[in-house]
Amino acid sequence: MPTLRNYFSSLRCGVITGSFLLLGHASLYAQSDASVAQTEGQAASAVKTEVVLASEVKWQHLNPARGDASPAAGTLWGDQTQDGESGFLVxxxxxxxxxxxxxxxxxxxxxIDGALHNDDPEAQLMWMPAGSWWTQPAGEVHITAARTHSIGYVEIQSGPYLVQPPSEASDNxxxxVNMDVSNIVWQNATDTDWIAGEVKADASENAMLTFLWGQPDGKEAVGTMLKLPxxxxxxxxxxxxxxxxVVVQGELDLQVDDNGMAKTLPTGSYFGANGxxxxxxxxxxxxxxxxxxxGKYSLNPR
Structure with a gap:
């Protein structure tokens, strides 16, 4: 059950109101690439933070043509049925x-949950557990299967998201890529400047980052995962x-007002900002x- 908690009495994040309005300001990190440097004044405007709890997701058929035989899709941001970027649960x-x-x-x-297989129709089943990730190129014939009840997060850079027959296959x-969670390489603050602070001797106490897709040069969209201890x-x-x-595993508490109150985001929940x-x-x-x-971001552990 989502709750409000007071974890942040000692932290200040510039929250303006309890309706998830946050004040953006200059980053806590120094960007070495001058082409992506921005001034504090450019970031000093109020930005609304959107929050969608997993329990609030509205489900519909991912492929309406298959009706109840289709997986269900629940939009987190954007609209996968229209042109443009979007992210949704399946x-x-x-x-x-x-x-x-x-x-x-x-x-x-x-x-996000369960185990999924996504590969060529003739490929041997490779069940990817929670925390694994994959990419599926446009036009390539494949199948998707689930072992147990399963949920995935899917993201597209343009829409709409359509399911089409193999006769329309193409090679772009x-x-x-199919990346099992056991093969993911994690980086700490020693390896990347996207995480601030000193590295602790006990690896389990460090925040860790892995890059999934995109070029981490601060110039274009990039997808990452963070493991918070x-x-x-x-x-x-x-x-x-x-x-x-998007919360992939566990629960995340997000501060929602200046009094340090936090909202709990369970697995499958989302928050985002357009600025x-x-x-x-x-x-x-x-x-x-x-x-x-x-662009880039910085994680600053306390």
Whole structure:
């Protein structure tokens, strides 16, 4: 059950009101690339933070042509049925297996719950557990299957998201990626300047980052995951014009007012902002979140 908690009495993140309005300001990180440097004045405007709890997601058929045989889709941001970028949850029933098909656009996915297989029709089943991720190029024939009740997060850079027959297959030059969670390489503050602070001797006490897609040069959209340790408190700040965050595993507490009150975001929940912003975060237990920005961000643990 989502709750409001007071974890942030010692942190200040410039929250303006309890309706998720936050004050963006200059980043806590120094950007070495002059081409992406921005001034504090550019980020000093009020930016509304949108929050969607997993319990608030409205579900519809992902592929209306298949009716109840289709997985269910629940929009988190944007609108996958229209032109433009969007991110949405996809819910699969136990034992689901799609026929061979293609999509008109490339998409990227993260397993939120259960186990998913996404590959060529002839490929051996490779079940990806929660925390794994994959990419599916436009026009490539594939199947998707679920072992147990499963949920994935899917993101597209343009829409609408359509399911089409193999007869319309094409090769756009992209190649798919299936990354099992056990093969993910995590970086700490020693390895990347996207995380501030000193590295602790106990690796389990450090915040960790992994880059999923895009070029982390601060010039274009990039997708990452952050692993926050138990008892984490800190700030996520960005000068980006677009921030999208999805809880992949665990629960995340997000500060929502100047009094330090926080709203609990369970797995599958989302928050985002369309402009420079700073967010106070906390997690009682280890938590993994997906973070997408256009540019860069900084995580500053306390």
């Amino acid at each position: 819910k699969f029933r136990d034992g689901f297996a799609s026929p061979p098909h293609i999509h008109n656009i490339t998409y990227r996915g993260i397993v 030059g992209e190649r798919p 138990a008892s984490f408190q800190g700030q996520l700040s960005t000068l980006s014009s677009s921030l999208r965050v 420079p912003s700073e967010h106070c975060l906390s997690s009682e237990d280890e938590c993994v979140i997906y973070v997408r920005v256009k």
